[in-house]
Amino acid sequence: xxxxxxxxxIFRGIFRKTDDxxxxxxxxxxxxxxxxxxxxxMSELEEAFDIRIDTQDVLAFTSYETGKEVLGKYGVAIE
Amino acid sequence: xxxxxxxxxxxxPDGMEADIFCASDPVTGSGCYLLVKNGTCAVVxxxxxxxxxxxxxxxxxxxxxxxxxxxxxxxxxxxxxLREHFPVxxxxxxxxxEEIQDTKANMSRRMEAFLYYKxxxxxxxxxxxxxxxxxxxxxxxxxxxxLGGWRLHMKRLPGHTPxxxxxxxxxxxxxxxxxxxxxxxxxxxxxxxxxxxxTYTRPWLQTIAEGTWIYPGxxxxxxxxxxxxxxxxL
Numbered sequence: 603x604x605x606x607x608x609x610x611x612i613f614r615g616i617f618r619k620t621d622d623x624x625x626x627x628x629x630x631x632x633x634x635x636x637x638x639x640x641x642x643x644m645s646e647l648e649e650a651f652d653i654r655i656d657t658q659d660v661l662a663f664t665s666y667e668t669g670k671e672v673l674g675k676y677g678v679a680i681e
Numbered sequence: 682x683x684x685x686x687x688x689x690x691x692x693x694p695d696g697m698e699a700d701i702f703c704a705s706d707p708v709t710g711s712g713c714y715l716l717v718k719n720g721t722c723a724v725v726x727x728x729x730x731x732x733x734x735x736x737x738x739x740x741x742x743x744x745x746x747x748x749x750x751x752x753x754x755x756x757x758x759x760x761x762x763l764r765e766h767f768p769v770x771x772x773x774x775x776x777x778x779e780e781i782q783d784t785k786a787n788m789s790r791r792m793e794a795f796l797y798y799k800x801x802x803x804x805x806x807x808x809x810x811x812x813x814x815x816x817x818x819x820x821x822x823x824x825x826x827x828l829g830g831w832r833l834h835m836k837r838l839p840g841h842t843p844x845x846x847x848x849x850x851x852x853x854x855x856x857x858x859x860x861x862x863x864x865x866x867x868x869x870x871x872x873x874x875x876x877x878x879x880t881y882t883r884p885w886l887q888t889i890a891e892g893t894w895i896y897p898g899x900x901x902x903x904x905x906x907x908x909x910x911x912x913x914x915l
Contacts, residue, residue, distance in 0.1 A: 637798030642869055644794075645871035646871075648785075657793045657805075
Protein backbone atom coordinates (compact mmCIF):
# COMPACT_ATOMS: atom_id res chain seq x y z
CA UNK A 603 0.00 0.00 0.00
CA UNK A 604 1.39 3.44 -0.91
CA UNK A 605 1.55 6.30 1.56
CA UNK A 606 -1.33 8.00 -0.25
CA UNK A 607 -3.45 4.88 -0.03
CA UNK A 608 -2.71 4.59 3.68
CA UNK A 609 -3.44 8.29 4.20
CA UNK A 610 -6.75 8.03 2.37
CA UNK A 611 -7.73 4.83 4.16
CA ILE A 612 -7.29 6.54 7.54
CA PHE A 613 -9.37 9.52 6.45
CA ARG A 614 -12.09 7.27 5.02
CA GLY A 615 -12.22 5.19 8.19
CA ILE A 616 -12.44 8.06 10.64
CA PHE A 617 -14.59 10.46 8.66
CA ARG A 618 -16.66 7.95 6.70
CA LYS A 619 -15.97 9.50 3.34
CA THR A 620 -15.10 8.09 -0.07
CA ASP A 621 -11.83 8.84 -1.84
CA ASP A 622 -13.66 11.29 -4.09
CA UNK A 623 -14.88 13.26 -1.08
CA UNK A 624 -11.48 13.69 0.56
CA UNK A 625 -10.03 16.63 -1.44
CA UNK A 626 -11.12 19.88 0.16
CA UNK A 627 -12.05 18.22 3.44
CA UNK A 628 -11.33 20.61 6.30
CA UNK A 629 -11.12 20.51 10.07
CA UNK A 630 -14.58 21.36 11.40
CA UNK A 631 -15.92 21.15 7.85
CA UNK A 632 -17.89 18.04 8.81
CA UNK A 633 -19.31 16.90 12.13
CA UNK A 634 -16.91 13.99 12.54
CA UNK A 635 -13.81 16.13 12.02
CA UNK A 636 -14.10 17.95 15.30
CA UNK A 637 -11.43 18.15 18.00
CA UNK A 638 -12.11 14.57 19.07
CA UNK A 639 -11.97 13.26 15.52
CA UNK A 640 -8.77 15.23 15.06
CA UNK A 641 -7.16 13.47 18.03
CA UNK A 642 -8.13 10.15 16.52
CA UNK A 643 -6.75 11.18 13.11
CA MET A 644 -3.40 12.23 14.59
CA SER A 645 -3.15 9.01 16.54
CA GLU A 646 -3.88 6.82 13.52
CA LEU A 647 -1.42 8.72 11.32
CA GLU A 648 1.31 8.47 13.92
CA GLU A 649 0.81 4.75 14.22
CA ALA A 650 0.58 4.11 10.48
CA PHE A 651 3.69 6.12 9.61
CA ASP A 652 5.61 5.55 12.84
CA ILE A 653 6.05 9.25 13.58
CA ARG A 654 5.29 11.64 16.43
CA ILE A 655 3.50 14.79 15.41
CA ASP A 656 4.30 17.90 17.48
CA THR A 657 1.53 20.03 18.94
CA GLN A 658 2.22 22.91 16.54
CA ASP A 659 1.85 20.54 13.61
CA VAL A 660 -1.30 19.03 15.08
CA LEU A 661 -2.74 22.53 15.07
CA ALA A 662 -1.40 23.24 11.56
CA PHE A 663 -3.09 20.12 10.20
CA THR A 664 -6.29 21.86 9.15
CA SER A 665 -7.29 20.06 5.97
CA TYR A 666 -6.75 16.97 3.87
CA GLU A 667 -4.30 18.95 1.74
CA THR A 668 -2.31 20.71 4.50
CA GLY A 669 -2.03 17.34 6.23
CA LYS A 670 0.10 16.11 3.37
CA GLU A 671 2.46 19.05 3.88
CA VAL A 672 2.62 18.41 7.61
CA LEU A 673 3.49 14.77 7.12
CA GLY A 674 6.15 15.82 4.60
CA LYS A 675 7.99 17.51 7.48
CA TYR A 676 8.30 14.10 9.07
CA GLY A 677 9.68 12.48 5.94
CA VAL A 678 6.38 10.97 4.90
CA ALA A 679 5.69 11.83 1.27
CA ILE A 680 2.01 11.57 0.37
CA GLU A 681 1.98 11.40 -3.44
CA UNK B 682 -15.92 21.93 55.15
CA UNK B 683 -17.17 23.62 52.00
CA UNK B 684 -14.85 24.89 49.28
CA UNK B 685 -11.95 24.95 51.69
CA UNK B 686 -8.42 24.53 50.41
CA UNK B 687 -9.80 23.55 47.04
CA UNK B 688 -12.04 20.77 48.37
CA UNK B 689 -15.83 20.84 48.22
CA UNK B 690 -17.99 18.64 50.40
CA UNK B 691 -20.31 16.62 48.16
CA UNK B 692 -23.85 15.56 48.85
CA UNK B 693 -24.11 11.85 49.57
CA PRO B 694 -26.58 8.99 49.97
CA ASP B 695 -28.66 8.90 53.15
CA GLY B 696 -26.94 6.81 55.77
CA MET B 697 -23.60 6.74 54.03
CA GLU B 698 -20.89 6.70 56.63
CA ALA B 699 -18.15 8.20 54.55
CA ASP B 700 -17.84 11.87 53.70
CA ILE B 701 -17.08 12.68 50.12
CA PHE B 702 -15.03 15.67 49.05
CA CYS B 703 -14.30 16.78 45.51
CA ALA B 704 -11.53 18.89 44.01
CA SER B 705 -11.65 20.01 40.39
CA ASP B 706 -8.63 20.64 38.25
CA PRO B 707 -8.84 24.26 37.02
CA VAL B 708 -7.35 23.40 33.64
CA THR B 709 -9.25 20.27 32.67
CA GLY B 710 -12.24 20.40 35.03
CA SER B 711 -11.64 16.79 36.05
CA GLY B 712 -12.80 15.80 39.49
CA CYS B 713 -10.81 14.03 42.17
CA TYR B 714 -12.88 12.50 44.97
CA LEU B 715 -11.61 12.02 48.48
CA LEU B 716 -13.56 9.65 50.71
CA VAL B 717 -13.13 9.99 54.45
CA LYS B 718 -14.48 7.56 57.03
CA ASN B 719 -13.38 7.23 60.64
CA GLY B 720 -10.10 8.89 59.86
CA THR B 721 -9.31 6.60 56.94
CA CYS B 722 -9.19 7.94 53.42
CA ALA B 723 -9.50 6.70 49.88
CA VAL B 724 -9.26 8.51 46.57
CA VAL B 725 -11.19 8.08 43.35
CA UNK B 726 -9.24 9.44 40.40
CA UNK B 727 -6.31 11.75 40.82
CA UNK B 728 -6.61 14.46 38.21
CA UNK B 729 -5.58 16.91 40.88
CA UNK B 730 -5.01 16.68 44.59
CA UNK B 731 -4.80 19.96 46.50
CA UNK B 732 -2.85 19.78 49.74
CA UNK B 733 -3.70 20.03 52.55
CA UNK B 734 -6.56 17.60 52.13
CA UNK B 735 -9.33 16.75 54.60
CA UNK B 736 -8.23 14.11 57.14
CA UNK B 737 -4.79 13.85 55.56
CA UNK B 738 -3.21 16.95 57.02
CA UNK B 739 -0.47 16.26 59.48
CA UNK B 740 -0.40 12.50 59.26
CA UNK B 741 0.49 9.83 56.77
CA UNK B 742 -1.91 6.88 56.64
CA UNK B 743 -0.65 3.30 56.62
CA UNK B 744 -1.72 3.25 53.01
CA UNK B 745 -3.91 5.33 50.76
CA UNK B 746 -6.10 3.44 48.28
CA UNK B 747 -6.45 5.25 44.95
CA UNK B 748 -9.15 3.82 42.69
CA UNK B 749 -9.01 4.84 39.04
CA UNK B 750 -11.99 5.01 36.69
CA UNK B 751 -9.78 5.17 33.60
CA UNK B 752 -6.33 6.13 32.46
CA UNK B 753 -6.75 9.48 30.74
CA UNK B 754 -4.22 12.04 31.88
CA UNK B 755 -6.80 14.45 33.28
CA UNK B 756 -7.76 11.75 35.80
CA UNK B 757 -4.26 10.68 36.82
CA UNK B 758 -2.11 13.81 36.58
CA UNK B 759 -1.62 13.96 40.37
CA UNK B 760 -0.94 10.24 40.78
CA UNK B 761 2.85 10.51 40.59
CA UNK B 762 2.84 13.31 43.14
CA LEU B 763 0.47 11.39 45.42
CA ARG B 764 2.79 8.41 45.27
CA GLU B 765 5.62 10.65 46.43
CA HIS B 766 3.65 11.99 49.41
CA PHE B 767 1.71 8.93 50.54
CA PRO B 768 1.95 5.13 50.58
CA VAL B 769 -0.47 4.81 47.69
CA UNK B 770 -2.09 1.56 46.64
CA UNK B 771 -3.46 2.07 43.15
CA UNK B 772 -6.38 -0.13 42.09
CA UNK B 773 -7.82 -0.27 38.56
CA UNK B 774 -8.55 -2.58 35.67
CA UNK B 775 -5.57 -4.19 33.98
CA UNK B 776 -6.37 -2.27 30.80
CA UNK B 777 -6.41 0.98 32.79
CA UNK B 778 -3.05 0.12 34.29
CA GLU B 779 -1.70 -0.14 30.76
CA GLU B 780 -3.29 3.17 29.84
CA ILE B 781 -1.61 5.10 32.64
CA GLN B 782 1.82 3.86 31.59
CA ASP B 783 1.61 5.17 28.04
CA THR B 784 1.61 8.83 26.93
CA LYS B 785 -0.48 8.01 23.90
CA ALA B 786 -3.09 5.91 25.69
CA ASN B 787 -3.30 8.35 28.59
CA MET B 788 -3.66 11.21 26.07
CA SER B 789 -1.03 13.37 27.78
CA ARG B 790 0.84 13.67 24.48
CA ARG B 791 -2.24 15.20 22.91
CA MET B 792 -3.58 17.18 25.85
CA GLU B 793 -1.94 20.46 24.83
CA ALA B 794 -3.71 20.41 21.47
CA PHE B 795 -6.92 19.07 22.98
CA LEU B 796 -7.08 21.87 25.55
CA TYR B 797 -6.39 24.40 22.80
CA TYR B 798 -9.40 23.15 20.88
CA LYS B 799 -11.51 23.09 24.03
CA UNK B 800 -10.66 26.77 24.56
CA UNK B 801 -12.16 27.50 21.13
CA UNK B 802 -8.66 27.90 19.80
CA UNK B 803 -7.91 30.91 21.99
CA UNK B 804 -5.38 29.62 24.50
CA UNK B 805 -2.40 27.29 24.27
CA UNK B 806 -1.81 25.80 27.71
CA UNK B 807 1.51 23.99 28.16
CA UNK B 808 0.90 20.38 29.15
CA UNK B 809 3.89 18.08 29.47
CA UNK B 810 3.41 14.43 28.50
CA UNK B 811 3.82 12.04 31.40
CA UNK B 812 3.36 8.43 32.34
CA UNK B 813 2.73 6.66 35.62
CA UNK B 814 4.00 3.38 36.95
CA UNK B 815 1.64 0.39 36.85
CA UNK B 816 -1.20 -0.06 39.31
CA UNK B 817 -0.55 -2.12 42.42
CA UNK B 818 -3.74 -4.15 42.21
CA UNK B 819 -5.45 -4.95 38.91
CA UNK B 820 -8.58 -6.81 37.90
CA UNK B 821 -9.73 -8.04 34.52
CA UNK B 822 -13.50 -7.48 34.47
CA UNK B 823 -14.69 -6.78 38.00
CA UNK B 824 -13.67 -7.05 41.59
CA UNK B 825 -15.43 -6.85 44.94
CA UNK B 826 -13.29 -6.29 47.95
CA UNK B 827 -12.91 -4.93 51.41
CA LEU B 828 -9.83 -2.78 51.60
CA GLY B 829 -8.88 -0.69 54.60
CA GLY B 830 -12.51 -0.50 55.70
CA TRP B 831 -13.75 0.29 52.21
CA ARG B 832 -16.15 -2.21 50.63
CA LEU B 833 -16.19 -1.63 46.93
CA HIS B 834 -17.26 -3.07 43.64
CA MET B 835 -15.30 -2.06 40.57
CA LYS B 836 -16.48 -3.10 37.14
CA ARG B 837 -14.77 -2.56 33.82
CA LEU B 838 -17.06 -0.90 31.31
CA PRO B 839 -15.16 -0.29 28.05
CA GLY B 840 -16.15 2.27 25.47
CA HIS B 841 -14.66 5.57 26.56
CA THR B 842 -11.34 3.75 26.94
CA PRO B 843 -10.61 0.02 27.05
CA UNK B 844 -9.89 0.21 30.77
CA UNK B 845 -12.80 2.40 31.85
CA UNK B 846 -14.54 1.25 35.02
CA UNK B 847 -17.20 2.36 37.42
CA UNK B 848 -16.84 2.15 41.18
CA UNK B 849 -19.73 1.39 43.53
CA UNK B 850 -19.58 2.18 47.21
CA UNK B 851 -22.48 2.22 49.66
CA UNK B 852 -25.06 3.47 47.17
CA UNK B 853 -22.69 5.85 45.44
CA UNK B 854 -21.44 5.31 41.91
CA UNK B 855 -18.26 6.91 40.63
CA UNK B 856 -18.80 6.92 36.91
CA UNK B 857 -15.59 8.37 35.48
CA UNK B 858 -16.28 9.82 32.06
CA UNK B 859 -19.67 8.16 31.76
CA UNK B 860 -22.84 10.01 32.76
CA UNK B 861 -21.24 13.45 32.64
CA UNK B 862 -23.81 16.20 33.27
CA UNK B 863 -24.61 17.85 29.96
CA UNK B 864 -22.05 15.88 27.97
CA UNK B 865 -22.71 12.74 26.00
CA UNK B 866 -20.30 9.87 26.23
CA UNK B 867 -17.22 10.15 24.04
CA UNK B 868 -16.08 6.94 22.36
CA UNK B 869 -14.11 8.44 19.47
CA UNK B 870 -10.87 9.20 21.28
CA UNK B 871 -7.96 6.84 20.59
CA UNK B 872 -8.75 3.48 22.21
CA UNK B 873 -12.45 4.26 22.49
CA UNK B 874 -15.11 2.01 21.01
CA UNK B 875 -18.76 2.77 20.36
CA UNK B 876 -19.32 -0.92 19.69
CA UNK B 877 -17.98 -1.91 23.11
CA UNK B 878 -19.98 0.84 24.74
CA UNK B 879 -23.17 -0.43 23.13
CA THR B 880 -22.41 -4.07 23.90
CA TYR B 881 -21.20 -3.84 27.50
CA THR B 882 -21.55 -0.42 28.98
CA ARG B 883 -24.88 1.05 27.96
CA PRO B 884 -26.77 -2.10 29.11
CA TRP B 885 -25.04 -1.93 32.49
CA LEU B 886 -25.72 1.79 32.91
CA GLN B 887 -29.37 1.10 32.16
CA THR B 888 -29.55 -1.02 35.31
CA ILE B 889 -28.59 1.83 37.67
CA ALA B 890 -31.35 2.27 40.20
CA GLU B 891 -33.37 5.44 40.32
CA GLY B 892 -32.02 7.79 42.98
CA THR B 893 -28.48 6.38 42.96
CA TRP B 894 -25.98 9.11 43.65
CA ILE B 895 -23.66 9.52 40.65
CA TYR B 896 -20.22 11.09 41.07
CA PRO B 897 -19.03 11.87 37.54
CA GLY B 898 -15.47 12.55 36.43
CA UNK B 899 -16.46 16.10 35.46
CA UNK B 900 -19.23 18.19 36.94
CA UNK B 901 -21.34 17.91 40.06
CA UNK B 902 -22.83 14.84 41.68
CA UNK B 903 -26.47 14.09 40.94
CA UNK B 904 -29.09 11.43 41.50
CA UNK B 905 -30.05 9.12 38.68
CA UNK B 906 -33.41 10.22 37.31
CA UNK B 907 -35.54 10.18 34.21
CA UNK B 908 -33.98 13.32 32.83
CA UNK B 909 -30.46 11.86 33.09
CA UNK B 910 -31.63 8.61 31.50
CA UNK B 911 -33.15 10.49 28.59
CA UNK B 912 -30.08 12.67 28.09
CA UNK B 913 -27.74 9.67 28.10
CA UNK B 914 -30.18 7.53 26.14
CA LEU B 915 -30.39 4.83 28.79
